[in-house]
Amino acid sequence: MKSVLIVMDGLGDRPIDEFKGKTPLEAAKTPNLDKLSASGVNGIMDTIAPGVTPGSDTSHLSLFGLDPEEHYHGRGPLEVLGVGVGLKHGDICLRANVGTVEPDMTIKDRRAGRIDSTAEHCKALDGLKIDGVEIILKPSAWYRAALVLRGKGLSPNVGKNDPKEVGVKVMEVKPLDNSTAAKKTAAVLNKLTKLAYEKFKDLPINKKRTATGKLPGNMLLFRGAGKYVPAPTLEERFGIKAACVAGGGLYKGVARYVGMEVIDVPGATGRYDSDYDAMVKAVKAALDDHDLVFLHFKATDSAGEDGNPQLKKEMIEKMDKAIGGLLSLKDCIIVATADHTTPCSLKHHSYEPVPVVMAAPGVRTDDVIAFGERSCAKGGLHRMRGLDLIHVILAHMGVLKLYGA
Ligand code: ZN
Numbered sequence: 001m002k003s004v005l006i007v008m009d010g011l012g013d014r015p016i017d018e019f020k021g022k023t024p025l026e027a028a029k030t031p032n033l034d035k036l037s038a039s040g041v042n043g044i045m046d047t048i049a050p051g052v053t054p055g056s057d058t059s060h061l062s063l064f065g066l067d068p069e070e071h072y073h074g075r076g077p078l079e080v081l082g083v084g085v086g087l088k089h090g091d092i093c094l095r096a097n098v099g100t101v102e103p104d105m106t107i108k109d110r111r112a113g114r115i116d117s118t119a120e121h122c123k124a125l126d127g128l129k130i131d132g133v134e135i136i137l138k139p140s141a142w143y144r145a146a147l148v149l150r151g152k153g154l155s156p157n158v159g160k161n162d163p164k165e166v167g168v169k170v171m172e173v174k175p176l177d178n179s180t181a182a183k184k185t186a187a188v189l190n191k192l193t194k195l196a197y198e199k200f201k202d203l204p205i206n207k208k209r210t211a212t213g214k215l216p217g218n219m220l221l222f223r224g225a226g227k228y229v230p231a232p233t234l235e236e237r238f239g240i241k242a243a244c245v246a247g248g249g250l251y252k253g254v255a256r257y258v259g260m261e262v263i264d265v266p267g268a269t270g271r272y273d274s275d276y277d278a279m280v281k282a283v284k285a286a287l288d289d290h291d292l293v294f295l296h297f298k299a300t301d302s303a304g305e306d307g308n309p310q311l312k313k314e315m316i317e318k319m320d321k322a323i324g325g326l327l328s329l330k331d332c333i334i335v336a337t338a339d340h341t342t343p344c345s346l347k348h349h350s351y352e353p354v355p356v357v358m359a360a361p362g363v364r365t366d367d368v369i370a371f372g373e374r375s376c377a378k379g380g381l382h383r384m385r386g387l388d389l390i391h392v393i394l395a396h397m398g399v400l401k402l403y404g405a
Helices: 031-039 056-063 075-083 119-125 180-200 204-211 234-238 249-257 276-286 299-305 309-326 386-397
Strands: 002-008 040-046 092-101 107-109 133-139 144-150 219-227 242-245 292-297 332-337 354-359 382-385
Touching: 002 056, 002 309, 002 386, 031 040, 031 309, 031 332, 031 354, 040 386, 056 249, 056 386, 075 092, 075 144, 075 219, 075 249, 092 180, 119 133, 119 180, 119 204, 133 180, 144 180, 144 219, 180 219, 242 249, 242 276, 276 292, 276 309, 299 309, 309 332, 332 386, 354 386, 382 386
Parallel strands: 002 292, 002 332, 040 382, 242 292
Antiparallel strands: 040 354, 092 107, 092 144, 092 219, 133 144, 332 354
């Protein structure tokens, strides 16, 4: 038996007045998700633990069976893996933006007018050495880039140069402890800040941008330092081959971290316009040579963070329609769930558990006939932890061995 794990990011919500007290998921027309609920076993899930508000990074680690208490080393390494940069144990990884600063280092725009490529910027710094430390800088989508420091005696325990607001100066990177490694890493990053301005200001792309009235990309802003420490892969732990279909970089990064093959799908943007039908088609194709395929939809979380329940409902309906293409798969477990709750009323993540359904031949069905936060709470999976989900899936696939004799 094979399996598809569908994660609708930030799907969970709270009652909404304009939906007469229903959540966006409860208010949405979801015939396909409801079919899964009616033919499957349902429950609610705390992806980390009751009362803990999960990040998307920690919750996905948990969904893939890695305890974030042990395996989470900051957002940086996961974002960098998402860009496809090959990492070595001990690399210090950061998320980076190309932004615009005044000559006195006051930030004018953190995204350089949403500059559409950082390729020239990355080329100007990639491969250089500062104090014996190799700088690796690779372009990501739009104004984003992935920054890696590779060398001896480095520490992830350093601050950032990105204040995350405009009208203030680029920050000096501070060591966050008294170690020689943290001091050295902060010093390298401060030299990199200066070097970035020198190398970026005269790049051809900036001359062109300035000539057409656009903001130049003349500064590298970075944050979220983390150390890359490899984790055991799904293949090493369970002997299964897994693949990922996602638009957003972070999700590709977590997938690579657990050894999944990331399948790039044209049109999978991770934004509202993402081509879900193309993603579902890619999932079906990936099932030919993988045991488990992870499918990630982002727009539910984005609509929650935008505080737009109507849009969240529409996005859920769009996802439901696309998922219909998976319902005819034979001998396949379909699991649909979320990584956390993102209430439109809060515009950020919250602690409430998320609904989960597992539909497959032979599952012990329950009385739930609709996929929703409250309906799934009455199902046979009851209230479970995210860390256990992969074990439940693999057990039903027949992959896990007898415990004892
Ligand atoms: Zn999320």
